[in-house]
Amino acid sequence: MSINPQSPCIIGVSQRTWHLSGEEQAPEPLLMAAEVLRSAAKDCQATSDPLAAVQSLDLVYCMSWPYDDPAGRLAAELGITPQRLAYSGIGGTVPQQLLSAAAAQISAGQLEVAAVVGAEALDTKRRLKRAGERPNWSYRHAKPEGIPFEAPFHPSEIAHEVFQAWLTFAARDIARRARLSVEPELYRRQIGELFAPMTHTAANNPNAWFPQVRSAADLVDVTAENRLVGYPYTKRTVAFMDVDMSAAVIIASHEAADRLGVPQDRRVYLRGSSYATDAVYLAEHPDLSRSEAMTTAFGSALQQADVSIEEIDHLDLYSCFASSVHFAADALGIDLLSADRSLTVTGGLPYAGGPASNYLSHSIAAMVEVLRADPGSFGLVSGVGMHMTKHIAAVYCTEPASAAAEPAVEPAGPQAAPTALPLVDSYSGPAKIATYSVVHGRDGSAQWGLLVVDLPHGAGRAYGRVEEAGFLARLEAEEMVGSEVRMTAQNDRNLARSA
Numbered sequence: 277m278s279i280n281p282q283s284p285c286i287i288g289v290s291q292r293t294w295h296l297s298g299e300e301q302a303p304e305p306l307l308m309a310a311e312v313l314r315s316a317a318k319d320c321q322a323t324s325d326p327l328a329a330v331q332s333l334d335l336v337y338c339m340s341w342p343y344d345d346p347a348g349r350l351a352a353e354l355g356i357t358p359q360r361l362a363y364s365g366i367g368g369t370v371p372q373q374l375l376s377a378a379a380a381q382i383s384a385g386q387l388e389v390a391a392v393v394g395a396e397a398l399d400t401k402r403r404l405k406r407a408g409e410r411p412n413w414s415y416r417h418a419k420p421e422g423i424p425f426e427a428p429f430h431p432s433e434i435a436h437e438v439f440q441a442w443l444t445f446a447a448r449d450i451a452r453r454a455r456l457s458v459e460p461e462l463y464r465r466q467i468g469e470l471f472a473p474m475t476h477t478a479a480n481n482p483n484a485w486f487p488q489v490r491s492a493a494d495l496v497d498v499t500a501e502n503r504l505v506g507y508p509y510t511k512r513t514v515a516f517m518d519v520d521m522s523a524a525v526i527i528a529s530h531e532a533a534d535r536l537g538v539p540q541d542r543r544v545y546l547r548g549s550s551y552a553t554d555a556v557y558l559a560e561h562p563d564l565s566r567s568e569a570m571t572t573a574f575g576s577a578l579q580q581a582d583v584s585i586e587e588i589d590h591l592d593l594y595s596c597f598a599s600s601v602h603f604a605a606d607a608l609g610i611d612l613l614s615a616d617r618s619l620t621v622t623g624g625l626p627y628a629g630g631p632a633s634n635y636l637s638h639s640i641a642a643m644v645e646v647l648r649a650d651p652g653s654f655g656l657v658s659g660v661g662m663h664m665t666k667h668i669a670a671v672y673c674t675e676p677a678s679a680a681a682e683p684a685v686e687p688a689g690p691q692a693a694p695t696a697l698p699l700v701d702s703y704s705g706p707a708k709i710a711t712y713s714v715v716h717g718r719d720g721s722a723q724w725g726l727l728v729v730d731l732p733h734g735a736g737r738a739y740g741r742v743e744e745a746g747f748l749a750r751l752e753a754e755e756m757v758g759s760e761v762r763m764t765a766q767n768d769r770n771l772a773r774s775a
Contacts, residue, residue, distance in 0.1 A: 281531035284379035289641035290315035291523035302520035308395035323537025336394030342420035367661030394634030395522035435768035451564035454757035468492030478623025485629030515630035523637035548580030555696035581671035595624035698736030740772030
């Protein structure tokens with residue numbers, strides 16, 4: 277078979293997790309990233325040094341430490357001089373976006389070798405804080421700019437405290453539950469059944485943060501150690517970000533891999549990739565129970581690879597919360613109640629670990645290893661960013677497409693503006709619940725509830741806050757989507773009571 281010499285393929289991967297305790301500390305993120313990138317170069321098994329050939333180096337945004345020149349400091353630590361150095365934004369889609377952008381340039385003959393790497397030492401930082409200390413790491417920025425959010429917080433979301441992903445993703449899951457007409461407690465139990473198999477994968481993953489098998493009941497039964505966070509999610513069913521983890525990926529053209537002396541059995545080809553976005557703010561999504569952009573991303577990536585979901589042998593669906601897995605399964609046409617297939621190659625973000633914006637680097641590294649061990653098989657990885665607003669999917673295989681069939685890899689660039697409903701800041705009057713969640717405190721008690729409501733006559737959506745204990749109890753005991761409520765605008769908030 278004739279192979280396009282510019283076919284993009286991953287030639288080296290590496291990942292490491294630092295399991296530490298007490299006063300032990302992981303290396304600072306800069307050194308973690310340098311270590312795994314050197315290991316990824318060794319993983320290529322090349323006859324020439326892949327790091328010396330890297331023309332483009334992307335460092336995934338680091339939550340742990342504000343370096344003054346992150347990518348530049350990393351290149352200096354490695355002793356390499358890529359023509360392009362870049363430091364990314366944030367979000368669960370970022371590593372694959374960076375690889376897809378590099379692959380698009382490789383396909384166009386504009387680039388030959390690129391590297392993507394990320395590192396977080398959030399567990400070490402947390403343990404230092406607990407001890408009353410601060411990290412003594414290098415090259416701190418004199419005036420850190422803060423987290424580079426892509427969109428400003430909506431005034432109504434600020435007023436109603438719609439900040440936490442475990443709250444917004446939970447609300448999306450409740451909308452899906454209502455669409456499927458599943459009883460609330462049964463749906464909560466099904467979340468445990470969805471995630472329990474992931475713990476088995478994590479238990480067999482030496483890089484997993486929690487390599488421990490747990491039952492479905494262990495994951496969703498509410499206890500002092502496993503409190504509700506944002507109903508219906510317990511602590512053991514949400515992504516765990518405070519980890520010490522790092523991962524790196526090196527991608528090259530088929531021709532450059534030949535020149536570097538990378539054996540064919542080390543190469544895993546990017547056969548399709550697509551990125552799409554939904555509306556930015558939670559209440560703006562026309563259908564809160566599914567994602568149109570996710571369906572688009574999966575469909576386009578599979579079409580580029582010329583495979584169906586039935587031909588995908590290995591999956592790693594982004595699992596920050598149950599709704600991201602549920603929505604992905606719906607978009608792919610996977611019946612989670614009857615399908616007998618693994619949904620992760622790592623163990624998922626709650627169990628393998630969710631290192632801020634860099635989980636996908638670990639997902640891709642693990643997928644590469646799985647595909648190398650199963651030549652000719654196809655693997656699909658997905659990423660979800662921000663509040664279920666950004667979506668990416670990518671298909672990989674050890675076999676390249678023929679030169680005649682080679683699709684253009686779609687770069688992770690701007691998309692057409694998604695459909696968004698009007699979001700009304702202040703509202704008094706009748707409304708109907710579109711979805712909701714209940715926020716729990718560290719003591720496990722229900723503190724307040726968030727409503728997303730449909731306004732009469734198609735006037736748009738608004739947020740509402742529930743504080744009355746009896747109403748909060750009903751929100752967790754009954755299906756309240758579709759119920760009538762009475763809203764009262766008070767100061768910056770819309771207070772909601774049962775109609």
